[in-house]
Amino acid sequence: MTFNEVVDRRNTRSVKWDLTEQLFKDKEILPMWVADMDFQTPKPVIDALVDRASHGIFGYTVTDEAIHSIIKEWLSKRHDWEIQTDWLTYSPGVVPSLHTIVEALTEPGDSILIQTPVYPPFYDVIKKHDRSIVTSSLYLQEGRYEIDFEDFEEKIQNVKAFILCNPHNPVGRVWTKEELQRMADLCTKHDVLIFSDEIHADLIYAGHKHVPMASLSDKVANRTTTCLSPTKTFNIAGLQASYIVTPESEMKKKIDAQFGLQGINMLNTMGVTAIESSYAHGEEWLDELVEVLDSNKELLMKRMHEETDHIQIIEPEGTYLVWMDCRGLGLSHNELKEFMRTKAKVGLNDGASFGKEGEGFMRINIATPPQTLNEGIDRIVEAANNHRGNGSN
Incomplete structure (x- = not known):
């Protein structure tokens, strides 16, 4: 498995993927919220679990x-x-x-x-x-x-x-x-x-x-x-x-x-x-993972910077969770949540759930193959620019 491979997680009782329609009231939502990754666990770990399971x-x-x-x-x-x-x-x-x-x-x-x-x-x-x-x-x-x-x-x-x-x-x-x-x-x-x-x-x-x-x-x-x-x-x-x-x-x-x-x-x-x-x-896999996450982080920052004026990315120094400053959209926080759900159709973590300081912000999970991340960015950018006018840099 490579980090570019899209693994279908639906119908595995995944909180992230199988509860999305229930939580966001729309089956078209792309889930980029809860803090787990869309990458398979390192093969040595899978092998160890299979071996242990075979004992019975x-x-x-x-x-x-x-x-x-x-x-x-x-x-x-x-x-x-x-x-x-x-x-x-x-x-x-x-x-x-x-x-x-x-x-x-x-x-x-x-x-x-x-x-x-x-x-x-x-x-x-x-x-x-x-x-x-x-x-x-x-x-x-x-x-x-x-x-x-x-x-x-x-x-x-x-x-x-x-x-x-x-x-x-x-x-x-x-x-x-x-x-x-x-x-x-x-x-x-x-x-x-x-x-x-x-x-x-x-x-x-x-x-x-x-x-x-x-x-x-x-x-x-x-x-x-x-x-x-x-x-x-x-x-x-x-x-x-x-x-x-x-x-x-x-x-x-x-x-x-x-x-x-x-x-x-x-x-x-x-x-x-x-x-x-x-x-x-797992150490070799982890080192590769961090490089992939770093690349995804740079992809998100570059595209948001170049393609819309309305959302600013707070560059993370660690974690695969990225804090997005959406105050440039000019929406109240409740409007922002509805905007991401109904216009962008992306499932994000509600910034206000982290405290009143999070109003106007959303959290996105970038631990996903780049094609999935790009789809999420496409949705957010298009919705943002349609809302505020195409004010890209």
């Missing part, structure tokens, strides 16, 4: 020292982060992990800071456990989102914890070591815990480097718990396997105990197989 028995399955070690090696090689295997806790996914961490390490009534616009489940993992949301808005400057450190410091003084998104979904920033250190110093100064969602850590474009927050120093590590997974990296989200890295032993005990209260103490058989095979044999 799917009993309770452990995450043993071999799995621990392969995660340790991956984080060392890809991210220069040396962890201990006894820091690991396994979970079905990063969102369940965040729910559990919030329950384990904070109390009802505590305040938790997030940097908005941000991944919508961050709001839920705070609100649903009777914690209070405190927001610090990122600001857009010359096509790049920045942290308002004055606001961040003011807000961080009055919270119990901070949920970091790095790389940031949806704005695509890969926070620099200097930015991370500055945030970490403020969290240390005000005794704030850090819950770091780093699920997109492996999907980084040339010129940028992912730095795990907990890798900065022992002092930072001892207040940080990090959520990671190969599922975004290798397109195996449906296998539901992730892990948490918690260096501080008392924090880890509380997290493990909270999982115990939910009856969660192991992964599914195929998830375990996928973690091992993807990290052991």
